[in-house]
Amino acid sequence: MTILRVNHLKHVFGSGELAVTALEEIDFAVEAGELMALLGPSGSGKSTLLLCISLILAPTAGSIEIDGQTVYAEGWAHRESRRLRREKIGFIFQGHNLIPFLSARDNIVLALELNGVGRRSARQRADELLDYLEVTHRANALPGNLSGGEQQRVAIGRALANEPPLILADEPTASLDTERGGRVMELLKRIARERNSAVITVTHDERMIAGFDTVRRLRDGRLLVAEEYT
Amino acid sequence: MDLAIKDVRRHLGKFLATIAGVGMLVAIVLIMNGIFQGNIADGIWLIENTRADLWVVERDRGGPFNESSRIPTDSYRSVAATPGVARASPFISYAVQREIGDREQQFTIIGYDVFGGLGEPGRIIAGRPIRRAHYELVADRKLGLALGQTLRLGVHDYTVVGLTRGAVDSGGNPLAYLSLPDAQEVLYQQDNRALEVQRESDRQRLEDAGYSSTEVERLLPLLGGGSATISAVLVALTPGADRDAVARHIERWLYLSAYTTEQERELMLEGKLKRMTAILGVFRTLLLAVAIVIIALLIYVLTMEKVRAIATLKIIGAGDGVIVRLILEQALVLTLGSFAFGWALTTATQDKFPRNLVLLPEETMLTFIIMLVGGVLASLMGIWHALRTPPSLALGG
Ligand SMILES: Nc1ncnc2c1ncn2[C@@H]1O[C@H](COP(=O)(O)OP(=O)(O)OP(=O)(O)O)[C@@H](O)[C@H]1O
Numbered sequence: 162m163t164i165l166r167v168n169h170l171k172h173v174f175g176s177g178e179l180a181v182t183a184l185e186e187i188d189f190a191v192e193a194g195e196l197m198a199l200l201g202p203s204g205s206g207k208s209t210l211l212l213c214i215s216l217i218l219a220p221t222a223g224s225i226e227i228d229g230q231t232v233y234a235e236g237w238a239h240r241e242s243r244r245l246r247r248e249k250i251g252f253i254f255q256g257h258n259l260i261p262f263l264s265a266r267d268n269i270v271l272a273l274e275l276n277g278v279g280r281r282s283a284r285q286r287a288d289e290l291l292d293y294l295e296v297t298h299r300a301n302a303l304p305g306n307l308s309g310g311e312q313q314r315v316a317i318g319r320a321l322a323n324e325p326p327l328i329l330a331d332e333p334t335a336s337l338d339t340e341r342g343g344r345v346m347e348l349l350k351r352i353a354r355e356r357n358s359a360v361i362t363v364t365h366d367e368r369m370i371a372g373f374d375t376v377r378r379l380r381d382g383r384l385l386v387a388e389e390y391t
Numbered sequence: 392m393d394l395a396i397k398d399v400r401r402h403l404g405k406f407l408a409t410i411a412g413v414g415m416l417v418a419i420v421l422i423m424n425g426i427f428q429g430n431i432a433d434g435i436w437l438i439e440n441t442r443a444d445l446w447v448v449e450r451d452r453g454g455p456f457n458e459s460s461r462i463p464t465d466s467y468r469s470v471a472a473t474p475g476v477a478r479a480s481p482f483i484s485y486a487v488q489r490e491i492g493d494r495e496q497q498f499t500i501i502g503y504d505v506f507g508g509l510g511e512p513g514r515i516i517a518g519r520p521i522r523r524a525h526y527e528l529v530a531d532r533k534l535g536l537a538l539g540q541t542l543r544l545g546v547h548d549y550t551v552v553g554l555t556r557g558a559v560d561s562g563g564n565p566l567a568y569l570s571l572p573d574a575q576e577v578l579y580q581q582d583n584r585a586l587e588v589q590r591e592s593d594r595q596r597l598e599d600a601g602y603s604s605t606e607v608e609r610l611l612p613l614l615g616g617g618s619a620t621i622s623a624v625l626v627a628l629t630p631g632a633d634r635d636a637v638a639r640h641i642e643r644w645l646y647l648s649a650y651t652t653e654q655e656r657e658l659m660l661e662g663k664l665k666r667m668t669a670i671l672g673v674f675r676t677l678l679l680a681v682a683i684v685i686i687a688l689l690i691y692v693l694t695m696e697k698v699r700a701i702a703t704l705k706i707i708g709a710g711d712g713v714i715v716r717l718i719l720e721q722a723l724v725l726t727l728g729s730f731a732f733g734w735a736l737t738t739a740t741q742d743k744f745p746r747n748l749v750l751l752p753e754e755t756m757l758t759f760i761i762m763l764v765g766g767v768l769a770s771l772m773g774i775w776h777a778l779r780t781p782p783s784l785a786l787g788g
């Protein structure tokens with residue numbers, strides 16, 4: 162089943178003389194349970210692509226389909242982009258972006274409660290995730306008091322909380338040491354396998370892509386031909 | 392999950408400090424309200440509590456409180472004889488400053504007919520009213536006198552037989568009640584040396600006018616005694632009497648001025664109190680405006696501090712309702728907390744305040760509503776900003 166389909170996607174920052182074309186002629190699709198790595202040099206448009214897919218940035222042209230539903234087509238965008246994100250997409254940012262005044266646990270609980278999960282089960286589910294991500298001992302700490310790696314893991318927990326069909330991860334290993342980074346990658350792979358979620362992971366690090374189903378490379382806002390790994 | 396409360400709990404110190412600060416501002420606004428109303432209440436206390444139907448004073452004078460009024464003591468008899476008048480009593484009032492208990496105190500002495508006349512002290516909280524013609528005193532407790540204590544006024548000692556609470560003149564100074572003759576004596580009687588000086592100057596004037604020394608000796612005592620006057624005559628009307636007609640009759644036939652209680656109150660509000668209340672009114676309006684501006688600013692700053700968190704909320708799919716609630720609730724916590732603190736502070740210090748504070752519930756309520764509306768309006772500004780914040784803002788930096 163196709164979870165994500167992107168057609169002729171284009172994104173231009175600014176306008177007139179200052180216009181920067183960050184993405185152009187992007188075409189690809191991702192199946193349920195597929196692990197896709199997105200590679201490319203800095204400034205090639207990787208983050209922009211993930212932001213466009215999740216409608217955090219409005220694309221300039223093209224179309225996007227998520228879970229069989231057209232969410233963007235030629236200037237028309239789904240009215241309830243926030244509900245869409247809440248229900249369909251787990252987003253792990255390049256920065257960590259936790260809510261600073263909520264504890265690690267509450268950051269995850271919030272994501273669940275926003276999706277209508279009751280308080281008790283949300284708490285239970287958050288604790289499971291924290292345990293799974295090995296940050297249980299920091300459950301009550303505020304993000305400001307967590308290390309970069311711990312924040313990253315809580316952010317992952319938040320993205321996974323609602324078991325979305327599509328997980329977008331923008332350099333999830335950037336602030337982790339090699340060992341932890343490897344483990345986060347393993348985790349994402351496991352989620353793709355166990356939960357049948359499609360995962361798109363941006364990374365700089367070629368060593369991290371072993372075991373991915375698809376590797377796509379961006380250069381100057383354009384996709385290079387995909388390599389299939391079998 | 393209640394995001395607002397979570398945020399408040401994380402920044403409890405900051406919120407409490409803000410609430411304490413704004414609360415003190417609220418307290419000042421409430422105290423200003425209290426002083427404003429207290430000023431008016433003090434100003435008309437004596438008029439309202441005397442409960443006379445008419446105040447008869449010297450012709451064309453705005454007395455007896457706004458302007459000095461002197462009429463002969465006996466004029467109350469002529470007033471009493473006016474048709475429609477049930478009772479007419481002499482009344483004198485004047486301000487003095489004396490040392491009581493090591494402290495220079497300003498107070499007003501009221502002299503009245505202690506044998507059934509009008510103008511007696513209202514509710515006595517301790518002791519009894521004056522029952523003897525001389526040397527008894529009823530004082531307001533603000534003077535710091537105890538029952539049985541004596542106070543020297545002029546050449547005599549006066550024993551405190553009763554205490555009142557809240558009996559003040561138009562300036563908020565306490566009252567001391569004496570019998571009419573005592574009050575007149577305190578006002579007019581001089582000690583022997585002063586008397587001697589006065590007699591000497593009178594003698595000189597008579598001799599200069601060409602009176603013989605035997606004539607001078609005969610006339611002198613008459614000059615000395617003529618100075619006993621009163622400030623006003625208090626009138627109680629017979630049931631069914633036409634107040635205005637009686638007033639006109641007194642003005643016309645006795646060549647005096649007569650005011651109803653409402654007119655007296657009007658004279659006081661339009662005269663002595665007007666400027667003071669106007670200044671206080673301006674002050675409290677300014678203070679309230681400042682308090683609201685500060686709350687507005689704080690709420691706006693609190694929201695600005697959170698824009699990144701708000702953008703993140705949008706990214707993880709929080710609806711506008713969640714964001715509006717976050718800001719509005721904090722605004723309410725701030726305004727309600729500040730008001731509660733300010734109100735508690737005001738009521739706790741009310742009795743220790745050197746001036747009479749009159750906190751009218753409706754005025755406190757109005758202040759509260761104004762602050763609440765101000766707080767909500769201020770948070771609307773923050774909400775407007777928050778809703779416009781693009782989710783991508785969470786990604787920058
Ligand atoms: N807000 C913006 N306004 C204008 N140009 C932007 C903006 N954000 C990104 N760009 C430009 O768009 C291009 C793509 O940026 P993007 O952030 O997607 O790159 P990236 O591949 O994620 O890089 P990195 O690996 O460094 O994160 C870059 O040339 C960048 O300068």
Ligand SMILES: [Mg+2]
Nearest residue numbers: 207208209255
């Ligand atoms: Mg990037």
